[in-house]
Amino acid sequence: MDTPKTADIVIIGGGVMGASAAYHLAKRGIKNVVLLEKEELFGTGATGRCAGGVRYQFSTEINVKLSLESLPMIERFKEETGQDVDYRQCGYLLVATNEKDAQVFQHNVEIQNGLGVQTQLLSGDEVRERLPLMKFEDAIAGTFIPKDGLVDPNGVVAGYVSAAQKLGGKALTRAEATRICVSGDQVEGVETTQGEIQTRTVLNTAGPWAGLVGQMAGVQIPIVPIRRQMFTTNALKEIPADFPFVIDFAQSLYFHREGEGLLIGMSNQREKPGFDQSIDEEFEMENFEAALERMPLLERASRASHWAGLYEVTPDAHPIFGGSPVRGFTICAGFSGHGFMHGPVAGKLMTEYILDGKFSTVDVSMLDLARFEEGRLIKEYNVV
Ligand SMILES: Cc1cc2nc3c(=O)[nH]c(=O)nc-3n(C[C@H](O)[C@H](O)[C@H](O)COP(=O)(O)OP(=O)(O)OC[C@H]3O[C@@H](n4cnc5c(N)ncnc54)[C@H](O)[C@@H]3O)c2cc1C
Numbered sequence: 391m392d393t394p395k396t397a398d399i400v401i402i403g404g405g406v407m408g409a410s411a412a413y414h415l416a417k418r419g420i421k422n423v424v425l426l427e428k429e430e431l432f433g434t435g436a437t438g439r440c441a442g443g444v445r446y447q448f449s450t451e452i453n454v455k456l457s458l459e460s461l462p463m464i465e466r467f468k469e470e471t472g473q474d475v476d477y478r479q480c481g482y483l484l485v486a487t488n489e490k491d492a493q494v495f496q497h498n499v500e501i502q503n504g505l506g507v508q509t510q511l512l513s514g515d516e517v518r519e520r521l522p523l524m525k526f527e528d529a530i531a532g533t534f535i536p537k538d539g540l541v542d543p544n545g546v547v548a549g550y551v552s553a554a555q556k557l558g559g560k561a562l563t564r565a566e567a568t569r570i571c572v573s574g575d576q577v578e579g580v581e582t583t584q585g586e587i588q589t590r591t592v593l594n595t596a597g598p599w600a601g602l603v604g605q606m607a608g609v610q611i612p613i614v615p616i617r618r619q620m621f622t623t624n625a626l627k628e629i630p631a632d633f634p635f636v637i638d639f640a641q642s643l644y645f646h647r648e649g650e651g652l653l654i655g656m657s658n659q660r661e662k663p664g665f666d667q668s669i670d671e672e673f674e675m676e677n678f679e680a681a682l683e684r685m686p687l688l689e690r691a692s693r694a695s696h697w698a699g700l701y702e703v704t705p706d707a708h709p710i711f712g713g714s715p716v717r718g719f720t721i722c723a724g725f726s727g728h729g730f731m732h733g734p735v736a737g738k739l740m741t742e743y744i745l746d747g748k749f750s751t752v753d754v755s756m757l758d759l760a761r762f763e764e765g766r767l768i769k770e771y772n773v774v
Contacts (some may be wrong), residue, residue: 393585394560397424399579399744400564401593402567402603405437406730407722408595409561410737412661413471416557418741424589425551426582429749430567433748434534434548436597439667439699439732441620441646441655443635444731445482445538446507449498450768452708453728454505455752460735467734473549475542480647483634485517485529491639492531499533509535521636523628538635540646543730550737569718570606577603577607577718579669591718593740598665598700600710600723609714611670612725612762613702614663620655621674621696622648628687643680651694654681667698701727706767709736711754712743721759 402409412425429435446457446463465698467475486492489640493640494512502509512520512532520534520565551561562584565583569581579588596603604611635646642657645752656677658670674696679717680686702708709732713720722740725732735751742750761767 391560391562393562393582393586394422394424394566396422397589398422398588399424399591399593400587400589401425401595402580403427403435403596403599404432404561404563405553405595405597406433406547406733407597407736408527409433409547409554409594410733411593411722411740412554412559412561413550414737414741416559416652420432422553422559424587425554425559425561426565426567427563429550430563432551432561432563433544434774435734436699437543437547438515439697440543440729440730441644441653442540442543443482443620443646444541445533446502446606447482447484447498447509447533447538449494449501451501451505452754452757452768454507455500456505456732456735458505459751460732461537463532463734464546467546471549471553473545475545475549476541479537479539480632480670481534481536481634483517483520484533484637484639485526486489486531487528489639495533496597509533511589523687524636525683534634537689540635546733550616567603567606571590572607572716575715575717577695583592592720593744594719594721594723595725598702599703600721601627604684604721607714607716607719609716609719611710611721611759612705613725615665615700615769616663617661617666617698618655618657618727619644619669619674619696620700622653622694623651623691624694624703625650625692626652626687639706641680643684645681645685651691667700667702669696669698684712702729703727704763706769708757708768710757710759711739711749712758715760731739
């Protein structure tokens with residue numbers, strides 16, 4: 391496709407945020423929206439490398455509210471876009487092994503129940519009953535809700551991109567934004583590796599690269615890339631079809647069913663910010679050993695695949711929605727490792743912001759860029 395010379399809105403970054411925004415803008419009648427992706431395919435950044443988990447279980451009201459809008463959008467996804475995204479409601483089972491986490495779990499359940507999310511608080515014994523294949527002698531509490539689960543990230547991106555195109559939106563791959571033209575304090579255009587586009591509105595959905603895109607417009611965005619990695623196993627016949635997404639909270643160690651086997655990941659707390667997406671083999675061994683302690687049957691497992699991706703981390707682990715000091719330069723990024731599930735509603739919210747000047751579906755106005763300078767940070771405890 392030829393690069394358009396002008397656009398009403400240019401979206402930089404074709405992961406879940408950019409794809410969702412392109413669709414929602416096109417749905418509201420904006421035909422001249424252009425989605426730019428630097429790679430050969432859409433969704434090969436954080437979105438395509440994520441674990442696909444979707445959950446209601448968060449510790450802040452705003453994140454629960456985002457899930458309350460976004461997860462039903464995923465349930466309706468096929469109806470709306472024609473694309474199957476394989477939503478498996480296997481539930482998330484978060485396990486606490488120390489008093490501090492157990493207290494936080496109780497607080498989280500109160501917040502979630504208060505917003506109508508029926509999360510159950512489990513005792514240590516109930517955790518052990520539900521996970522007979524795992525060794526959780528030290529579990530003292532757990533939380534579970536069956537509606538949490540797994541979704542295919544590539545399906546969500548592909549569904550939104552093709553639905554946006556059907557509505558007249560344009561989507562370009564191998565099109566890297568290299569410069570944002572600003573005149574005075576107003577965006578005037580974007581230079582790309584496929585030519586220049588004049589526009590007065592840019593949406594930065596560059597995920598872990600959003601800070602770099604901000605710099606192109608002269609806007610400081612406090613998002614740092616941090617590597618996370620995971621591996622999958624061969625088929626393990628003992629793992630039941632309804633095995634939940636299990637999180638050993640203190641270790642940030644997680645397991646979920648992937649095909650006939652398991653997907654296993656763990657956050658490396660020593661990881662330094664950076665764009666490296668190669669596998670750290672030494673840490674993978676640490677991850678495997680921690681997983682083996684929890685699930686002895688892994689002794690017979692072999693690795694089927696492994697990969698690394700980048701979290702896009704803000705100082706308070708909450709995303710940034712809205713404008714910036716440069717007029718026309720807007721941001722939807724910084725979801726800090728749990729953004730895939732909020733992508734559907736995030737694209738809708740940015741559409742509301744750009745077209746109506748306000749967020750209607752969920753009030754996310756407190757998640758603006760200015761909060762970092764003004765010290766209005768909001769801490770999310772349930773980051774894995
Ligand atoms: C290992 C791992 C596990 C995760 N697990 C989960 C999970 O279970 N559940 C969940 O909800 N979230 C999870 N996440 C987080 C989730 O993947 C992200 O929050 C979400 O995908 C961010 O989407 P995005 O569209 O903002 O970023 P991305 O998907 O990274 O998209 C940004 C895109 O911008 C493109 N780009 C960058 N610069 C430019 C430029 N100059 N010009 C053009 N294009 C550009 C990139 O190539 C990229 O495709 C996980 C992340 C990782 C890394």
